[in-house]
Amino acid sequence: MSAVHALAGWIMRRAESLTPPDRAEWSAAMQAEFATLTDNGVALDWAMGCLGSALGWRVRKEALFLVLFVLAPPLLAWASATMSDALHPVSPAWVKYDRLFQSGSVFLATLVLALLKPRLAILSALVIAYVGPDGLISWFDPTAGGHVWDHFEGSLVGFITPLWTDADGAAANPGHLHNWQVTLIVIWRRFEPCLCGAALGWAAAWLAGRPRVRRVKAA
Amino acid sequence: MPAAPRRLSPQTLAALDVLISAPDQWFYGLEIVATTGLKSGSLYPILIRLHARGLVESRWLEPEKPGRPPRHAYRITGAGRAAVKSARAVAPVQLVGKGMFS
Structure with a gap:
């Protein structure tokens, strides 16, 4: 051949x-x-x-899944930006609510995607977590590092850079956390709602789709 | 009111023309491709649509050579012949219309 x-x-x-x-x-x-x-x-x-x-x-x-998968990150970004604009003047604790909304929205998005396509639940969750409501750019924006110390969110590069430029990150960190600890917290914060949504969606799809065993009463 | 019959594309008509050339004969996909010049990626979606609309029937035929899988063959139905006839009756008028205004 x-x-x-x-x-x-x-x-x-x-x-x-x-x-x-x-x-x-x-x-x-x-x-x-x-x-x-x-x-x-x-x-x-x-x-x-x-x-x-x-x-x-x-x-x-797979049209519905593909459309939602492609549209989810920009829709989440739009929803997050709209919510931030609405919350900012209303409450001094807007960051907390903003973060709650972000987590809730990505949780729902990954839940729906996992329900539609359980086999791709983890992949969808990782993509949504990576792209997320902040958009891919936030991972690579070193200027976002300033927010990081206050809110444990923002740029991964903003965290990682001091890992090797600042030998003792904890000294410069108001939260007294080492840079690698903060980095892990940010990664976890970002991935946690997505992975939870994916797990719940996958479990719900599995429960809905599993074959039912009928019990036959013995005569 | 009955739904208007869907227009047949030139590629669909080409496939039907092959089948109508011998209405009682079963044709393989490769034979239709060889005559019409259609690609496999165009032929099978066409055959699926024609089959769903009842214009073409299909069956599995035993292979000529042992060790080969059975082959899917296609034959035009009465509805398919009527559809080709009506498409051929409409097509010249449409072509004249297009020619007049283009």
């Missing part, structure tokens, strides 16, 4: 694994035709077409 035919076979297997269950018969039909092909170029062309079809079926099947 040539390398081109082997590649075509590999593509066909990927197409088969991508195909949703309700299209399995059609995937088998494409596989059966592929099995009769001997010309390498035709086989590769056929395999690419099958992969395109399978991808289209999969995207259509």
Whole structure:
């Protein structure tokens, strides 16, 4: 078997694994035709077409999840910014409520995504946690470090940089915490609501989808 | 009021043309591709739609060579023949209309 035919076979297997269950018969039909092909170029062309079809079926099947997955970070960022603007003039403790809202919103987002696609619950949670309501930029914004000492939130780079520039981070830290401790707290704060939402959504989806065993009363 | 029949795309009509050329014969996907020049990625979504609309029927046929999997074959139905006929009746008028105003 040539390398081109082997590649075509590999593509066909990927197409088969991508195909949703309700299209399995059609995937088998494409596989059966592929099995009769001997010309390498035709086989590769056929395999690419099958992969395109399978991808289209999969995207259509997962449309709701994909749309929510893509829209979640910007929607969360927008909701968080709107809430901050609303809370700031109202309450001096706005940061606390703002953080609560952020945690609650990412918790809900990851819960919904896990319910829709339990298999990708952890991945969704990690992506949402990473991108989060602050947006990806907050991880790389060294100027956000100033907020960090006050509120334990903001830039990871803002934390990590002093880890090697300041030998004794605790001395400069009003909270008397070492920089690595603060870094872990921030990471945990960021990931905790997402992972909790994902775990709860996954568990709910598992409970809803597990086969029910009926008990038959003995006569 | 019954729903208006959906328009058939040129690719769909090309696939149906192959099937209608021998209405009693079962065709494999590769045979349709060889005649129409359609790619597999276009043909199977078309066949799925035609099958769902009852214009095409399908069945699994035993392979000619041992050790190969059964093959899926397709044949046009009565509704499929009627759909092609009506599409062919409408198409020339549409083409004339497009030609006049373009």
